[in-house]
Amino acid sequence: MIVTLAIVPLVLLAIGAPVFLVFLTGVVATMLFVMPLPPAALQQVLFGGLDNYALLAIPFFVFAGELMGSAGIASRLINWALALVGRIPGSLGVATVGASTAVGAISGSSVAAVAALGKTLYPKLVASGYGQERAGGLLASSGAIDIVIPPSIAMILYGLAAEQSIPKLFMAGILPGLLMAAMMAGYVVVSSIAAGIPSESRFDARVAWQATKDAFAALLMPVFVLGGIYNGLFSPTEAGGFACLYAILVALFVYKSMTVADIVRAAGDSAILSAQILIIVACAGVITWMLTTQGLPQAIIGWMTALQLDPVTFLLMVNLVLLLIGCFLDPTSAILVFAPLLVPVAISLGVDPIHFGIIMSVNLAIGMFTPPFGLNIFVAQSVTGLPAHSLYRGVMPFLAVLLAALLVITFVPALSLSLGQAN
């Protein structure tokens, strides 16, 4: 079974096979050659993985993000962030972090944020005195914030896999996400002073007001979505639907930057991206089902109990393992496979499952830009045209900064739980 459920999938993953096939091939090989199960069970588990109302939030938030991205929102958010921080040394880098955080609060897709911001910001960053490596590294790593800032696809999946409240997870992600952004911005300022990179412009209240007015409709969306969920007006899935309606109205009537045909095209793109995520959800569900029926979670709990681990050591171990996994596997797959295995252990050691969800998300967010396989590195590579090894060097300082943020988030649970518990 190790061959079919571990070695075959790892080999397929390493040679670039689609992730859903990585899972499915392992499961089918196990069913055919190792553990005969009725074929109909496979259909039931695959279908059961998709037959879930809460999962509808994923295509909705992907679509809302796509609409806001296509409506020219990225440039408005960049201008807004730059108008607010223009006087700070390295202000363009700080604005990059700020814009990435704002995009994350709209779409929840890290890859989309790196692609959307990278095209506009990379040439400007290089022209402002950031080296190519540093600019590419900043863009690739700032996308990690989007996985933690709500609405987050990773949080929705964790909520489903670990049977936790998605609204609580959304609220719990706000402060850790802002901490990550603040630490990255702090590093950009300090390193810009050291490198002699000047600020872009003096702060001008009129320019800031104009930029805020331009970006207002976009900035209102997270308030509308999170406010609605937090105040019990609608569920995350309903909030996703309303976010789409809001984004359509903004694109058609406020920014007037899209036609009906553009909206259908954006819906088509979102449908494809959602399908690519949700087929992984279905197939990861099958591999988790197989591991669970083999008693793996209980075996891990037993193993951890035998090691007599305290929560601190457990969380450090989890951080190391998840960072490693995050370098190889996208957050969707990693959360779906590992949350059902790790959450029971975390709960047995007294770790709050909401806090654990944030720790998992931050780890996997860091993995998104950790060499050699971090997905955002490849996205930044296609946007900037830089070779991978340049980006590897460029992300290193930001990797160190976000690892420090991870330690704070891991060992200060109040950061994750103070907002979520009030709900």
Next chain:
Amino acid sequence: MASSNGQGQAAAADVETGGAAISSALKNALGVVLLAVVAVNVVNAGGRYLFGLSFLGADELMVYAVIWLVMGGAVLSLFARSHINVNLAPSYASPRARTLLYVIHDAAAVFACSYVTYASWQFIRKISRLGVESMGLGLPMTVPHAALLFGFGAMTLVAVWMLARDLIALLRAPTAEGRGS
């Protein structure tokens, strides 16, 4: 021989052009489905909060439509080779080595998707005999379950075609360019 090779290449190019046009049309169709699901969600939630009206089976309708959407999108993504993956090895491989990797991916897709198609067919035969219906809409459960049969069946066919195409590319002269999409 050269002529038949040329005709073969032209035919393959025609298939790919036709495939791209169909893909584009299907992608827009999936977009319309997603827009319809959003509309049902907004009308249902709005109706419930504003007028106290709830549409029986709306949740089922949305979920089943999205299951069909997922399978349709998965087929198109397989055809476009755009599924989420760790593409370091293919992007750094030589054209010929990349084609070899694609052959392995295609073979894995044929193996896994054909078995799921078989499993799906077995299951649908069973529930169609039992006449199981959904709770809200009263829809025969064969309809939503058939999404997987259709999706994995279509992915099997696409994968067989891609396997044949990539094998031919691999077996050409060693200097020939690998053709992946």
